[in-house]
Amino acid sequence: MAVKTLTINGEQYSAQEGESILSVARQHNIPIPTLCHLEGLSTVGACRLCVVQIEGIPRLLPACTTKVEEGMVIQTANERLNKYRRMIVALLASEGNHVCAVCVANNHCELQDLAYSVGLVRVRYPYLFPNKQLDATHKDYVMDHNRCVLCTRCVRVCDEVEGAHVWDVAGRGINSEIITGLDYSWGNSQTCTECGKCVMVCPTGALFEKGVTVSEMEKKKGFLKYIITARQKKEWVSIGNE
Amino acid sequence: MKDKIQKPKVATVWLGGCSGCHMSFLDLDERLIELADKIDLVYSPLADVKTFPNNVDITLVEGAVTNDENEEMAHTVRKHSRYVLSFGDCATTGNVTAMRNRFGNAELIDRAYRELADISNSVPNDHTLIAQLREQAIPLHHLIRVDAFLHGCPPTPDEIWFAINELLQGRIPVFNTQFLRYG
Numbered sequence: 082m083a084v085k086t087l088t089i090n091g092e093q094y095s096a097q098e099g100e101s102i103l104s105v106a107r108q109h110n111i112p113i114p115t116l117c118h119l120e121g122l123s124t125v126g127a128c129r130l131c132v133v134q135i136e137g138i139p140r141l142l143p144a145c146t147t148k149v150e151e152g153m154v155i156q157t158a159n160e161r162l163n164k165y166r167r168m169i170v171a172l173l174a175s176e177g178n179h180v181c182a183v184c185v186a187n188n189h190c191e192l193q194d195l196a197y198s199v200g201l202v203r204v205r206y207p208y209l210f211p212n213k214q215l216d217a218t219h220k221d222y223v224m225d226h227n228r229c230v231l232c233t234r235c236v237r238v239c240d241e242v243e244g245a246h247v248w249d250v251a252g253r254g255i256n257s258e259i260i261t262g263l264d265y266s267w268g269n270s271q272t273c274t275e276c277g278k279c280v281m282v283c284p285t286g287a288l289f290e291k292g293v294t295v296s297e298m299e300k301k302k303g304f305l306k307y308i309i310t311a312r313q314k315k316e317w318v319s320i321g322n323e
Numbered sequence: 324m325k326d327k328i329q330k331p332k333v334a335t336v337w338l339g340g341c342s343g344c345h346m347s348f349l350d351l352d353e354r355l356i357e358l359a360d361k362i363d364l365v366y367s368p369l370a371d372v373k374t375f376p377n378n379v380d381i382t383l384v385e386g387a388v389t390n391d392e393n394e395e396m397a398h399t400v401r402k403h404s405r406y407v408l409s410f411g412d413c414a415t416t417g418n419v420t421a422m423r424n425r426f427g428n429a430e431l432i433d434r435a436y437r438e439l440a441d442i443s444n445s446v447p448n449d450h451t452l453i454a455q456l457r458e459q460a461i462p463l464h465h466l467i468r469v470d471a472f473l474h475g476c477p478p479t480p481d482e483i484w485f486a487i488n489e490l491l492q493g494r495i496p497v498f499n500t501q502f503l504r505y506g
Contacts, residue, residue, distance in 0.1 A: 174416075178425065181506025182418055182476035188506065197503050203415055203464055203472050210424035210459065296506075 087153040096149045103131055103144035106157060113157050114166060114195055117232040118145045119282055121305035123241060128232060130169055130195065133157050141165065167199040175206040176255065178213060178227035179285070185298035186286030192230060209255075216261070218268025221291055222280050224259070229287040231257055235279035242308060247273045259287075278304070331380040331491055334366035335410070336400055338393040339420040339460055340386030344411035345369065347477035348383075354484055361491060375399050381490050383410040383473070383483075387420035388466050392454035401467040406490055410483075412476040412505060414463045419476075421460040428456050471496050475504045 083098040089111055096105040101124070106113050116128040126146035133144045136154035141162065156162070173179075173192060181187050195201075213226035233250060236259065240246040247270055251260045261267045280288040281300050289298040303323025310318045337345060345368060351358065365379060366372045375396070382404040388394055401407055412418040423431050437444045447453050463469055473486055482502040489496035 178422070180416075180418060180422055182412055183422075184506065193505055196505060197500070200500075200503065202474075202498065202503065203409070203462070203469075205464075207465065208417060208421065208424075208461070210421065212425040 085149045085151045085153075087149050087151070087155060089155045090157055098149075100149050101145055102133060102142075102147050102149060102153075102155060105149060106144060111157055113144050114198055115145065116191060116195060116230065116284060117234065119234050119238075119302070119305070121242070121309045122234060122237040122282070125233060125237070128169065128230075130166055132162060132165060134159065134162060163199060166195075167201055170195050170199050170201050171204045171206055173230050174201070174204050175208045176211065177230065178210060183295055184228065184286040185289045185293050185295060186228070186300075187296040189296070189299045190286060191284035213258075216267050217291070218266040219270075219273070219275075219291075220268065221275060222267070222277065223289055223291055224261075224267055225287050225289070226258060227287075228285045229259055230285055231259065232284060233259075234282040234284065235259060235288060238278045238282045238305070242305065243274060243276050243278050245272050245274050245276075248279060330361065330363045332365045332376070332378065333362040333487070334364070334375065334379045334382040334400070334404065335369065336366070336375075336382060336384045336396060337368045338384060338386030338396065338414070338463070339389030340411065340413040341419070342368070342385070343477040344383075344385040344413075344473075347411075347480055348483055350480040351484060352480070354480070358487065362487075375403060377403050379404045381406045381408070381487070383408050383486075384414050384463055384469075385410040387413045387417045387460040388457065388463060389420050389460035390454035390456050394457065394466065397463060397467050406470045406495070407463075407467065408486060408490075409463045409469050409472045411473055411478050415472045415474060416505065417460055417462050421462075424459045428458060432456075472498065474498065474502060476506055478502070 084095050085098055086093060086095050089106060094105055094109060103113055114130045116130050117125055118131065124145045126143040129143055131144040132141035134141055134156040179192065181193055215226065216224040236248040236250060239248050247261055248259055250257055251264060252258050261270045262272060267273065280290060281302055281304065283300065286298055301323060303320030307318060307320045310316050335345065364370050365376050382400050384400060384407060388397055409415045413420045432446055436446045473482055475482065486496045
């Protein structure tokens, strides 16, 4: 495969043809914030948090879906990028009901961490306070749509790793919502294997285990690396407490 | 003689919140004694003062704007304060106070005063005595201009101490990484 050379934040790097900018950045510990992206799942470029600035291209492009090209000159962090990233987190905060103080995922939440990393001091947009529902019909898990950021990690992990495809997205735009089956309640799903992968990859407190209370829901994502390495390389790696 | 030295006037205000932020303020513990030498506390739920005074230097506002009385108070605070700070998550995001917003007021009041009532299940409606709920509880900065934001539910005593001391030295506190924390 051909090797491409490119510049990221003034430094020269080489990458394989077909690799994404995000992949190259991650290999060299260049921080780019992400939300919908999760190593081991397919890439959808939905959240736009990983946008980067590429010389000669007026619009910002997501690092997760943009492939490297010879001679690309990329900036991964500057005031313009941070402004847009802060806007994205503020919009996510304003269009759901994210109440950290009473959330099961408080202090273990990727949305919360993003708010800190982009310096979201306050949200200027009006909060929408949508009237979203909560599905507690499953015997082990709960889906609280108030805290869902529509990253679709649950949809992808269920389809691509578990192979059950219980979850999908219904509706359009602001009315989009994650559904179970053909919009049945989760407890009545005949396809759910009760594996809990969706719960573990969910970045917020939208999916959680029954019985946990404020700040108690810690997500462990190590299983993804374990399963994917096993499938691809027939190697069963140690994931420790990840 | 000491009394003649003009100390910065500080006020704290309690809007739609649980008073946890004020409890955290009291958790400054022995630092309160040091603070008492540096400032004049001119208005606060912790001090028995009936009206919000003029020419206040720093006002900390706890709670979301949830009723007409809060709204009037917020405007008074802005008019008479040099610096206004959102004091904690309810003032900054609406937080728990704003969780009622997804229900209508009628549904909410019915639930609180009729369904869950043990003794007299009637709705208080004398709004000369009891403030009228706004349709939605909102963060303070969605109503008035706010100069800085203290985060957390509640903000830690260290954060409160940092904010007040920065302001006393004439700087708007910047909480970018050290204290930025929701929940």
